[in-house]
Amino acid sequence: MDDxxxxxxxxxxxxxxxxxxxxxxVVGDYRYEDTxxxxxxxxxxxxxxxxxEETRYGEVPAPSRKMTPHPRELSPLRRIARDAAPNLYPVPxxxxxxxxxxxxxxxxxxxxxxxxxxxxxACGTASSTQGLLRTLQPSSLPVxxxxxxxxxxxxxxxxxxxxxRNALRLMPNNDLQAQAILSKLxxxxxxxxxxxxxxxxxxxxxxxxxxxxxxxxxxxxxxKGPGRPQLRFCSEVDQLRPIEENGILVCVGYFxxxxxxxxxxxxxxxxxxxxxxxxxxVRAYIVGIEDGADFHWTRPAxxxxxxxxxxxxxxxxxxxxxxxxxxxxVSERSLIPFERRVRSVLQRDRPTHYRFRGTxxxxxxxxxxxxxxxxxLAIRIxxxxxxxxxxxxxxxxxxxx
Numbered sequence: 001m002d003d004x005x006x007x008x009x010x011x012x013x014x015x016x017x018x019x020x021x022x023x024x025x026v027v028g029d030y031r032y033e034d035t036x037x038x039x040x041x042x043x044x045x046x047x048x049x050x051x052x053e054e055t056r057y058g059e060v061p062a063p064s065r066k067m068t069p070h071p072r073e074l075s076p077l078r079r080i081a082r083d084a085a086p087n088l089y090p091v092p093x094x095x096x097x098x099x100x101x102x103x104x105x106x107x108x109x110x111x112x113x114x115x116x117x118x119x120x121x122a123c124g125t126a127s128s129t130q131g132l133l134r135t136l137q138p139s140s141l142p143v144x145x146x147x148x149x150x151x152x153x154x155x156x157x158x159x160x161x162x163x164x165r166n167a168l169r170l171m172p173n174n175d176l177q178a179q180a181i182l183s184k185l186x187x188x189x190x191x192x193x194x195x196x197x198x199x200x201x202x203x204x205x206x207x208x209x210x211x212x213x214x215x216x217x218x219x220x221x222x223x224k225g226p227g228r229p230q231l232r233f234c235s236e237v238d239q240l241r242p243i244e245e246n247g248i249l250v251c252v253g254y255f256x257x258x259x260x261x262x263x264x265x266x267x268x269x270x271x272x273x274x275x276x277x278x279x280x281x282v283r284a285y286i287v288g289i290e291d292g293a294d295f296h297w298t299r300p301a302x303x304x305x306x307x308x309x310x311x312x313x314x315x316x317x318x319x320x321x322x323x324x325x326x327x328x329x330v331s332e333r334s335l336i337p338f339e340r341r342v343r344s345v346l347q348r349d350r351p352t353h354y355r356f357r358g359t360x361x362x363x364x365x366x367x368x369x370x371x372x373x374x375x376x377l378a379i380r381i382x383x384x385x386x387x388x389x390x391x392x393x394x395x396x397x398x399x400x401x
């Protein structure tokens with residue numbers, strides 16, 4: 001018998017509601033269509049709809065682009081026995097980018113009271129994840145983190161730091177991202193060449209936690225081992241030192257940081273973007289920059305939505321074992337064993353994706369790929385200008401001699 005088969009006599013959550021629908025909350029910012037939570041939600045809904053209709057509680061609700069509605073406003077669910085539902089009911093919850101907001105936290109409590117929530121899949125930024133963990137601190141609900149890559153997951157209760165014991169990060173942390181960036185830098189710097197490598201760490205408000213953590217990891221690993229390039233850190237764009245065209249810039253931040261460096265007249269050979277910039281609007285934006293460097297961006301080896309999908313499948317595998325056990329829910333123990341069983345399933349079923357040390361996943365790692373080549377861009381710009389010139393000549397009026 002493996003670890004995932006033991007200890008299944010698990011109580012219902014601390015916030016178990018009056019409703020009978022065992023559910024999973026999928027938390028993130030649903031206001032924009034291209035966010036990671038939107039892709040994760042699509043994959044989770046697809047998995048839920050694979051089961052026969054008569055074993056489903058009903059259709060999943062559409063995510064709200066504004067404040068998540070009160071749970072009583074959702075469509076009525078089909079009343080079926082717990083034993084007849086092989087999968088937990090997925091419920092979208094929009095955190096509006098900040099789970100620590102009082103109105104968002106209050107609505108979250110309403111959902112926890114309405115549904116019998118067994119797990120939370122967190123698809124938000126570092127700051128939003130911290131707010132979610134603070135809100136859930138009185139409970140023992142398992143939280144599976146799919147986007148936040150900060151190395152630690154502390155929860156602050158007033159001025160006394162404490163930890164949320166029941167959180168598991170599925171994506172690799174910033175320690176592994178820093179190693180990937182430094183490895184790429186080492187390969188880009190010519191042997192023995194004096195190349196200026198600058199690191200812009202731009203973070204305000206919700207971005208600060210992620211930016212501080214990745215900077216700390218870069219500083220830590222940059223000082224280890226021979227041959228590491230020397231890094232010069234700054235927090236403001238105007239602190240960047242004018243350099244020759246063979247310089248390299250590492251941009252740690254989000255979309256706003258990319259917009260800022262695009263306005264600077266400095267010239268770099270290469271610009272490496274951290275995984276906070278890994279989104280389609282960044283790709284579209286930098287392709288439109290007429291002059292500049294080769295752009296590379298860092299991303300997890302597997303998509304964030306894949307981590308969320310894996311979590312949902314593993315959660316349901318353990319749920320089915322609990323559902324089959326007639327004694328499940330009799331004892332008053334916490335849900336911490338539930339998280340441990342899900343952890344075991346992830347490691348056994350997808351060993352290339354998951355190997356946990358503490359709360360962090362050590363497998364998968366990060367990839368750095370080229371988003372845009374300055375050389376190819378220059379050719380495309382030249383061709384566009386040539387076509388425009390020909391068009392303008394063609395449109396000139398012909399004067400008779």
